[in-house]
Amino acid sequence: xxxxxxxxxxxxxxxxxxxxxxxxxxxxxxxxxxxxxxxxxxxxxxxxxxxxxxxxxxxxxxxxxxxxxxxxxxxxxxxxxxxxxxxxxxxxxxxxxxxxxxxxxxxxxxxxxxxxxxxxxxxxxxxxxxxxxxxxxxxxxxxxxxxxxxxxxxxxxxxxxxxxxxxxxxxxxxxxxxxxxxxxxxxxxxxxxxxxxxxxxxxxxxxxxxxxxxxx
Numbered sequence: 001x002x003x004x005x006x007x008x009x010x011x012x013x014x015x016x017x018x019x020x021x022x023x024x025x026x027x028x029x030x031x032x033x034x035x036x037x038x039x040x041x042x043x044x045x046x047x048x049x050x051x052x053x054x055x056x057x058x059x060x061x062x063x064x065x066x067x068x069x070x071x072x073x074x075x076x077x078x079x080x081x082x083x084x085x086x087x088x089x090x091x092x093x094x095x096x097x098x099x100x101x102x103x104x105x106x107x108x109x110x111x112x113x114x115x116x117x118x119x120x121x122x123x124x125x126x127x128x129x130x131x132x133x134x135x136x137x138x139x140x141x142x143x144x145x146x147x148x149x150x151x152x153x154x155x156x157x158x159x160x161x162x163x164x165x166x167x168x169x170x171x172x173x174x175x176x177x178x179x180x181x182x183x184x185x186x187x188x189x190x191x192x193x194x195x196x197x198x199x200x201x202x203x204x205x206x207x208x209x210x211x212x213x214x215x216x
């Protein structure tokens with residue numbers, strides 16, 4: 001009886017088919033995509049990796065791009081919402097897996113209120129994404145005091161991220177002078193570790209400092 005009533009109403013059955021057909025699209029996400037392109041104004045080649053398209057309604061409309069331009073890495077955030085005034089700083093917080101959140105100081109482009117960039121911390125973010133096994137979660141504080149948030153899967157991102165890393169090799173990997181590892185670099189790298197790993201590193205540093213003092 002139930003089957004007869006269901007097929008007896010073609011319009012309802014058609015709606016049911018539409019629901020079944022489109023339901024998977026609401027939870028699916030594309031992979032991280034690697035691109036190579038040419039700036040027509042400067043005739044300059046560059047490459048980038050862009051985040052997946054997330055299901056609508058579950059997250060805010062945000063996009064993350066890791067770009068290699070002039071042998072320098074950049075992390076770029078795009079949004080459909082106003083983030084900050086043109087050429088102004090704003091905060092973006094990111095978290096990889098269950099690690100401690102990290103805050104980046106971004107700056108909107110001179111011609112955009114919806115797009116920001118950071119060049120100083122892009123390498124650290126990329127390094128963290130390469131060793132992550134789960135997800136990248138970001139939060140962006142806007143000029144209207146709102147918070148935009150999105151979560152991007154990283155299980156299918158490593159191949160694309162490795163390509164962008166090879167496009168922008170670090171000074172040490174390209175055979176030039178090794179870059180200085182500053183206190184700021186150390187603090188940032190330490191935040192990427194779990195509490196147990198952080199304590200292990202600190203204990204090792206304490207032992208090293210003790211040994212150096214005894215050798216004086």
